[in-house]
Amino acid sequence: MGDSRSASPRELREIIRRGRWTGPTPGLAPGFVQTNLVVLPQAQAYEFLLFCQRNPRPCPLLEVTDPGSPEPRELAPGADLRTDLPKYRIYREGRVDGEVADITAEWRSDLVAFLIGCSFTFERALVEAGIPLRHIEEGKNVAMWATTVECRPAGLFHGPLVVSMRPIPGHLVPRAVTVTARYPMAHGAPIQIGNPDALGIHDLTRPDWGDAVEIKTGETPVFWACGVTPQAVALAAKLPFVITHAPGHMFITDLPDHTLAIL
Amino acid sequence: MGDSRSASPRELREIIRRGRWTGPTPGLAPGFVQTNLVVLPQAQAYEFLLFCQRNPRPCPLLEVTDPGSPEPRELAPGADLRTDLPKYRIYREGRVDGEVADITAEWRSDLVAFLIGCSFTFERALVEAGIPLRHIEEGKNVAMWATTVECRPAGLFHGPLVVSMRPIPGHLVPRAVTVTARYPMAHGAPIQIGNPDALGIHDLTRPDWGDAVEIKTGETPVFWACGVTPQAVALAAKLPFVITHAPGHMFITDLPDHTLAIL
Numbered sequence: 001m002g003d004s005r006s007a008s009p010r011e012l013r014e015i016i017r018r019g020r021w022t023g024p025t026p027g028l029a030p031g032f033v034q035t036n037l038v039v040l041p042q043a044q045a046y047e048f049l050l051f052c053q054r055n056p057r058p059c060p061l062l063e064v065t066d067p068g069s070p071e072p073r074e075l076a077p078g079a080d081l082r083t084d085l086p087k088y089r090i091y092r093e094g095r096v097d098g099e100v101a102d103i104t105a106e107w108r109s110d111l112v113a114f115l116i117g118c119s120f121t122f123e124r125a126l127v128e129a130g131i132p133l134r135h136i137e138e139g140k141n142v143a144m145w146a147t148t149v150e151c152r153p154a155g156l157f158h159g160p161l162v163v164s165m166r167p168i169p170g171h172l173v174p175r176a177v178t179v180t181a182r183y184p185m186a187h188g189a190p191i192q193i194g195n196p197d198a199l200g201i202h203d204l205t206r207p208d209w210g211d212a213v214e215i216k217t218g219e220t221p222v223f224w225a226c227g228v229t230p231q232a233v234a235l236a237a238k239l240p241f242v243i244t245h246a247p248g249h250m251f252i253t254d255l256p257d258h259t260l261a262i263l
Numbered sequence: 264m265g266d267s268r269s270a271s272p273r274e275l276r277e278i279i280r281r282g283r284w285t286g287p288t289p290g291l292a293p294g295f296v297q298t299n300l301v302v303l304p305q306a307q308a309y310e311f312l313l314f315c316q317r318n319p320r321p322c323p324l325l326e327v328t329d330p331g332s333p334e335p336r337e338l339a340p341g342a343d344l345r346t347d348l349p350k351y352r353i354y355r356e357g358r359v360d361g362e363v364a365d366i367t368a369e370w371r372s373d374l375v376a377f378l379i380g381c382s383f384t385f386e387r388a389l390v391e392a393g394i395p396l397r398h399i400e401e402g403k404n405v406a407m408w409a410t411t412v413e414c415r416p417a418g419l420f421h422g423p424l425v426v427s428m429r430p431i432p433g434h435l436v437p438r439a440v441t442v443t444a445r446y447p448m449a450h451g452a453p454i455q456i457g458n459p460d461a462l463g464i465h466d467l468t469r470p471d472w473g474d475a476v477e478i479k480t481g482e483t484p485v486f487w488a489c490g491v492t493p494q495a496v497a498l499a500a501k502l503p504f505v506i507t508h509a510p511g512h513m514f515i516t517d518l519p520d521h522t523l524a525i526l
Contacts (some may be wrong), residue, residue: 034294047308050327053312065416072414073319101321152337155329184447184525217382262525 009076009252013084016252022086022101024248028119031257033186034250035062035075036116036227037085038234039103039243042067045112047155048184051233052114054152056236058161058229060117062253065148075253081113081123094113095239099246100180106243118227118250119164121186121257122179132202134213141248142166143207148193148200152231156237161200162229163191166209167219176222182261192223272339272515275414276347276372279515285349285364289383294520296449297513298325298338299490300348302366302506305330307427308375314496315377317415321492323448324449324517331372338516343378350509354455355502362509369506381490381513382427384449384520385442392442394435395512397476403512405429406470408487411463412454414492425492426454426462427473430482439485445524448524457484462486 007015009029015021025034038167045067063074070081082104090097090106100106119142123133135142142164147233149161168176178236179187192199204221205212209228215221234242245251270278272292279282288297303311308330315322326337333344345367353360353369354430365367382405386396398405405427412424431439436456444452455462467484468475472491498503508514 042309046305046312049309049312049316053316053324053327061316064316181525262444 001215004255005251009079009254011256012077012252013076013079017080019101025072025252026248026251027137030124031253032117032259033062033075033253033257033260034120034215036140036228036231037081037243037245038113038114038116039081039241041108042110042112044237044239046158047157048114048234051154051157053230054154055189056184057188057191057225058151058227060187061114062117062185063115065113067112069207070107072113072115072251072253075115075255076229077254081251082107085245085249085251086147088217089244089247091235091239091242091244093240094235100105103243114230115251116185116227116230117260119187119224120250121260122183122224124257125179126176129175131168131176131179134167135211140211140212142242144203144209144228145199145260146232147207151233152250155220156239157233159229159233159236161223163223163225165207165221165223167197167213167215168222169199170218170220170221173220173222182263184262185260187225187227188225189221194220194222198225246249265409272517273341275515276339276342279349280346282364288349288515289511292391293387294517295311295441296325296338296516296518296520296523297381297383298439298516299381300378300506300508300514301345301493302344303377303497303502304371304504305373307374307419307500307502311377311497314414314415314420314440315379315493317417318492319447320451320454320488321414321490323450324377326378327424327450330375331366331482333370333376335376335378335516338378338447338518340516342465344514348508348514350511350512351517352507352509352517353504354505354507356503363493368508377493378494379487379490380449380523382411382450382487383513384523385446385487387398387520388442388446389439392438393441394431394439396429398429398474401476403474405473407463407472407491409471409495414496419502422492422496422499425489425495426471427486427489428440428467428474428486430478431485433481433483436483436485437455443487445526447525448523450488450490457483457485459484459486
């Protein structure tokens with residue numbers, strides 16, 4: 001990539017579309033919203049849309065495409081969701097059936113794409129507010145757990161709330177709450193502060209997804225709803241056909257982060 | 264009603280269910296969220312849900328029931344949407360086909376109810392913040408207009424954004440913005456301040472719905488997205504069958520107003 005890191009979202013999507021970037025997207029197009037992707041047949045789209053409506057903290061829905069259209073008209077007019085993510089995962093009957101850089105061959109006239117807000121937006125806001133994030137400092141993936149909190153079900157779709165955890169210095173916890181509360185479309189304020197047991201999490205050294213990070217003296221584990229939730233729920237439903245982004249390989253939109261801030 | 268004005272939401276719904284209150288609901292159960300109601304067959308529910316997702320300011324969706332279930336489990340467990348509103352309007356092929364106090368006879372296993380946030384919530388917050396509301400003082404209905412701003416369409420559903428207007432003393436306009444911004448699930452912050460022409464509104468003395476109110480010297484007309492929008496859009500789609508609340512005859516939930524405040 002080299003100096004492509006400073007490229008615009010549109011330029012980056014073109015680079016990705018031409019197959020010249022197949023890596024993860026954190027750090028690309030800083031200041032622009034990146035999203036999770038879930039693609040489903042229309043037959044399951046109503047219940048998935050309802051699931052997102054009923055669970056807005058883990059599933060902040062930024063855009064739903066018209067059936068068969070791969071263009072996210074609101075978030076990135078002219079983009080093509082079949083080619084503009086660096087890597088996709090294809091699932092059949094609830095099992096991974098490959099990772100590809102292009103889903104044009106898989107596209108169908110009945111597919112609907114769901115673009116769901118992502119923690120990158122609020123993490124950037126936290127760092128800009130002077131709140132250190134250990135997993136970023138250490139080049140790790142954030143630590144995530146499935147909790148004992150059940151999402152509100154909708155038809156086929158049900159399952160536990162998945163959370164991410166970030167250790168925050170105690171005196172900065174209130175600021176971490178107010179900063180992230182500004183971004184409800186990127187999971188918003190924490191759902192739990194300091195009490196993992198309340199979520200059914202009993203070992204902070206062994207996350208269900210991502211990498212463990214140290215919690216130092218004076219730091220509080222803070223838990224946010226996580227975009228892995230809708231993916232986990234979509235997979236648990238064992239649908240015949242689902243496509244998602246590959247972990248860390250998000251869709252880069254034209255939407256500046258600040259447009260998601262409500263305050 | 265007499266002293267029933269101080270009854271709990273559950274008590275009021277029982278009074279309404281027994282047919283002992285068929286009037287409008289403003290002022291009842293103060294401090295509890297009231298909602299708009301739109302009931303549609305499931306065949307049209309996906310596109311209507313998508314319309315609400317794409318137009319959250321006029322259509323803040325608080326709950327969608329499971330097909331065939333008349334119980335709003337989140338907002339009022341145990342309530343029955345077929346009987347617990349004082350008056351309903353039934354539409355067939357886009358035309359009013361009667362107003363009734365009970366829709367039990369019309370209920371079907373494929374019906375889905377949409378409960379949509381209502382301006383009563385933010386009006387109470389405005390009054391509590393010391394901002395006078397003329398239409399309330401004068402016992403009128405708020406003035407509403409269809410604008411030249413088009414909603415984002417979804418399938419069958421499309422049409423203009425409908426707004427309500429309240430004249431606000433100039434020095435209180437910033438406070439009116441911050442107070443209502445706290446309630447995105449009750450239409451949130453204004454969408455326009457002081458320039459009706461920008462919305463295609465050219466005569467503030469002649470609203471499309473509701474009652475005109477005087478705008479006094481030093482007052483600014485302030486425009487909020489309005490819950491009439493989803494109703495107007497549902498009707499314009501000329502669906503075979505739609506039920507809504509009758510104007511002003513809302514559903515009274517168990518949800519305290521403050522639970523909708525984001526700040």
